[in-house]
Amino acid sequence: MAEILVVAEHRDGKPADVSLEMLSTGRRLADQAGCGLLAVVVTSDVSAFAPRLARWADSVLAVKTGKPEHSLAEPYQKALASVIRERKPNLVLLGHSSFAMDLAPALAVDVGAPLATDCTNIAMENGAITVTRSIYNGKVNALYSFAPCETVILTGRPGVFPVEEGRGKGIVEEIDLPVHEEAEYKRFEGCSEPEASEVDITKADVLVAVGRGVKEKGNLQLAEDLARALGGVLACSRPVVDYGWLPSGHQVGLSGKTVRPRLYLALGISGAFQHMVGLRGSKMIVAINKDEKAPIFTDADYGIVGDVLEIVPVLTKHILEPRR
Amino acid sequence: MALTEYRYSDVIHRCFRCGYCKFPTSFIEVNNCPAYARYRLESYSTGGRLWLIRAWLNDELDWSEHLGEIVYSCAACKNCAEQCPLPFSDDIVDMIVAAKGAMVERGSVPSAVKEFLENVDRQGNPYGTARSKRGEWMEGTGIQEYDGQEFLYYVGCVGSYDTRAQQVARALGRVLQKGGVSFGVLGDRENCDGNDVGKLGEEGLFEALAEENIRQFKDLGVSKIVTLSPHAFNAIKNDYPRLDGTFEVRHYSQLLRDLVRAGKLDVSSGFKAKVTYHDPCFLGRWNAEYEAPRDVLRAVPGVELVEMERHRADALCCGGGGGNFYTDFLGGSEDSPSRIRVRDACATGASIVATACPNCLTMLEDAVKAEGLDDRLKVMDISEIVGEACQARGS
């Protein structure tokens, strides 16, 4: 292996958590292969990030842009493609973020490299990369290898790879963006923050979260009764918002809020990673789901395999009237 | 579909909003229409609904989730058809179903209805639970698969998948066994009867389901069917014949009455309780069967049968028809028809409200919990009451 390249993302002045996870993974693999780790970041403020990345990377390529951080993927793609063609890293790592979903596939085609996304495990043996992907609603793991090639691009699932603080002191090199910032065929118009909601689920001690398993809007009442009995607040997974049963302020997960309650009670939620990523900080996770194979039972502390609609009212009753 | 293509375009404007559709015959209540009872808005009464439908078909009103919900909140209970004084009264519920059909064709239905129908299409039941689990209720009962026995015991989706209704499916199975009835079930080969699919306006899917069932029944040589649910009873009796499927079909209460009268079912152990009977819409108003369930109850020693003020053709629908046991457009309030109905039951002083339909059973049980009446009123299916009465003394 010649070199491993990690693309570091950042937002609002901070490196993305998943980028630190990828840097740690890159460092581990680079040490294993005895090769170098290169971090690439596109930023308008080199000093804000580059030194921190240099704790993991042997060298940091800070590509300077005149624009504020949130911008088009296209200049990133061109900058990265140029770096990849020049330095021919064997492995390129990104976090599987919204940004990477937009960028990585186009980049892979641009440089002619195979791409595996949302990997839950990345391993290397005799210089050959193998990855694991979680498929079929998290019920099956698929193991992949790659036909011999120059560069492999991987995106890693957020929250899966551990962050190990880097202790190195790599060199930082600043270069100018090799291409014109603007693309006439695509304009960045700004960004919007998530709409404020009357309920701030991030402040709640107890969250009762509903998913598709509650079957229909009318059953939310059961969950609300339980939430009230527990002194908590109603939360939900994405499908509940897609169906219009609850406003988006209640959504926990990748495209929703991150919460750290004392108790997270998941009702009829399968445990898809996009949801679980938002509640890993919970002190106790309890899941009720009809499907004993649902991935949520892997992350939960306690679980009941059964019908949410049957169990919840009984649970509410027992919470309100403790047995003597 | 424009107004001109709508089947009832020549009569729909004739409703002059007299409001009779909301009342029972005795006029003791103004909310015998389950949707009107819940919402107390004219839109949710039959008359109001018809006017909104006409406006929508005539392009005076745009479709919206709210309009869809108003139209789909009709539980198809037939109180309005029973009470309407106009010459087209018999057609009223069909008029609403036809409007639902127009919505289905346009693809504009409330999301819960979409799910209901897609689930039936894919897995043969509205819950969307795997087809392969449809026969699980039978485990340990010794009930046999249908293989030429005298009766096909048709269970239906609610009885096969809802955990409480499964208990009733088993109870009825045991009673039939005790009565020496030769019967078999389809288990996981059973498919949705389609009654509620038809009442939701998806005529195309209903016909596909019915045709498949008819073919299956004929291939198996089925001639006599006994159903757990009045919904299946209604579809097979009234809608399957026009698709070339004519079977001798009975609701189980009718079969039990025959068994008891013929002395084939020994209910002498009795069941001591004051019981009130809730008429299911698809057995009562839809098929004029008010007596068989009562005859069965009266035949059980110890049962003191009392009637709710509104009963027989005046019964208040539990609100579970028209797919509402799943889509739940009538829930969530103390004015929900199921909650009103259990209050009716309580008022009789009965400790048991007896049902003959698994939809009514689940709706009323949830209502008893919601009303906090768990310690005063129990919901039992007639087959469960008969089952208790059949237990040999000392066992």
Next chain:
Amino acid sequence: MDIVVAVKQVPDTSEVVDVVEIDGSGKDIERGTLVSRINEWDEYALEEALQWKQKLGGTVTAVTVGPGEWDDTLRRALAMGADRAIRVDEDATVIDCSAAARTLAALIGRLPHDLVMFGAQSEDFGSAQLGPMVAEMLGIPHAALVVRLQVEEGEAHVERELEGGARDLYTLRLPALLTIQTGINRPRYVSFSSVRKAREKELSVMSLDELGLPPQALTPAVELARLELAPAGKGAVLISGAAEEAAARLATILREAGVI
């Protein structure tokens, strides 16, 4: 405006399914009892395309690369309102994303396309790769995870979904490719009879040959070694018993743990 929507058919492996098993080859799941249907994201993409056709006029073409069974999904697309459908006949289980992308790019390149839509990802493999790959191969701008779209005067104004519910706003010049996220609209219901009527609409099947693609174009660069069942529920302590027992036990656990 001519819109092309790429769709696929996936097996239902969600909570309602009985059991997912690996088949004898170790490289596929047992599909016998599984019901298959249109990929959820693609339904949203189709609905979006059809709504824009209704507003601005034009055509919607549904395309896919897959086996004969996937005609069901194409018929559904036609029943929803697509004008025609095209399937490139190929065993979907043996090709990887870049091969599928090459095939779709070759097909779409031959069709008039002002707007190309993909679902953001698929329910079975969830790679989220196809759309942006095809855009790059076609040489048109793209945006992934679109939750809002406004089309006017040759431009697409989109909102892209980011972590935490924030959004980035872009304007893309058409022709452009978008990958559509769930929740962007409410997909319409497709009635049984409309699927039957859709049989009169055009559904054509093509081979790789006809697209001028040699079989080598499909050689996967990402090779599947094998499938394994994910370990089930190892983490949680499962509370057994009927509803009453289990709920009572859980209430006790919660009390003892001091969380309530």
